[in-house]
Amino acid sequence: MRYAQENAFVLHARPWRETSLLLELLTAQHGRIGMLARGVTGPRRQLLRAALQPLQWIRFDAVQRGELAQLASAEAFDAAPRLVGDAAMAAFYLNELTLRLAPRHDPQPDLFAAYARARERLRAADPLAWTLRRYERDLLDALGLGFDFSADSDGVPIDPAARYRLDPEHGLRRVLTDRGAADRNDAPTGRAVLSLAGDEMPAQGDLASLRRAMRRVLEHHVGPRGLTSWQMLGELSRVVASGQSPGN
Structure with missing residues (x-):
C-alpha cells in the first residue's frame, strides 16, 4: 500500500x-x-x-x-506549538493516551479532528484542564466508547443537582445521597456532566470532579499498565506536597 x-x-x-x-x-x-x-x-x-x-x-x-x-x-505542514512546563506535560499526555487507545489502520477522521482542536487549544494557552477533559470526551466518542450525557443508565434525564458515576460499560449512574462523602466527591454533578456535553467550561470544583471521573473511565480502557504520564504527574504531586524541589 x-x-x-x-x-x-x-x-x-x-x-x-x-x-x-x-x-x-x-x-x-x-x-x-x-x-x-x-x-x-x-x-x-x-x-x-x-x-x-x-x-x-x-x-x-x-x-x-x-x-x-x-x-x-x-x-x-505548520509549526508545532512551542510548549513548556504543564502545557508540555499535557501534550505528552494527549499523545500517550492517543497512542494507547487508537487502533492501527482503522480510519479515525473524528479523532484526527479532535486532536487538531486540542493541539490548537494548547497553542492558544487555553485552560489546560478543560482542554484535556474535552479531548478525553472526544477521543472516547470517536472510538465508540463515549457516553450519552443526556440521561443516566436507567433512561432518566440528567439532574443538574445530582451526582453521577461514569461507568465505562453501563453509562452514567446516579450516586445515592446516603453514600460516603468520598464517593460523592469523586462523582461529578449533573451540572458538570451537562457542561461537558454542551462544551461549556464548568466551575473549578466541577472540573476537578470530571478529571477524577474521566480518569477512572480511561483506566478501564487503558488497562492495568496505566500511562507513564499518570505516573509522572503522581510523582510530581507527591514532591510538591512534600515541599521538596522536583529535582530532589
Whole structure:
C-alpha cells in the first residue's frame, strides 16, 4: 500500500539504530500508523528530523509492506506549538493516551479532528484542564466508547443537582445521597456532566470532579499498565506536597 501526500500528526518518535527513527502517526483516513524513517539523523536531514517530532503536523509519502510503513518523504505542514512546563506535560499526555487507545489502520477522521482542536487549544494557552477533559470526551466518542450525557443508565434525564458515576460499560449512574462523602466527591454533578456535553467550561470544583471521573473511565480502557504520564504527574504531586524541589 502506498501513502501519497497523507496528513498526519506525530504521536511518538524514538531513535532506532544509529540514523533512523521509529514513528507513530495519527492519520484521518488510516488511523494510527507505525512507521520507520531511515537515515534522518545526518546533518543534511535536520529539517526532516525536525518535522518528525511529537505534536508536529506533517504531510508524508510512504509505502506499507509489513507491520511498519517505510517513510519516503515528509514535510511539516505548520509549526508545532512551542510548549513548556504543564502545557508540555499535557501534550505528552494527549499523545500517550492517543497512542494507547487508537487502533492501527482503522480510519479515525473524528479523532484526527479532535486532536487538531486540542493541539490548537494548547497553542492558544487555553485552560489546560478543560482542554484535556474535552479531548478525553472526544477521543472516547470517536472510538465508540463515549457516553450519552443526556440521561443516566436507567433512561432518566440528567439532574443538574445530582451526582453521577461514569461507568465505562453501563453509562452514567446516579450516586445515592446516603453514600460516603468520598464517593460523592469523586462523582461529578449533573451540572458538570451537562457542561461537558454542551462544551461549556464548568466551575473549578466541577472540573476537578470530571478529571477524577474521566480518569477512572480511561483506566478501564487503558488497562492495568496505566500511562507513564499518570505516573509522572503522581510523582510530581507527591514532591510538591512534600515541599521538596522536583529535582530532589
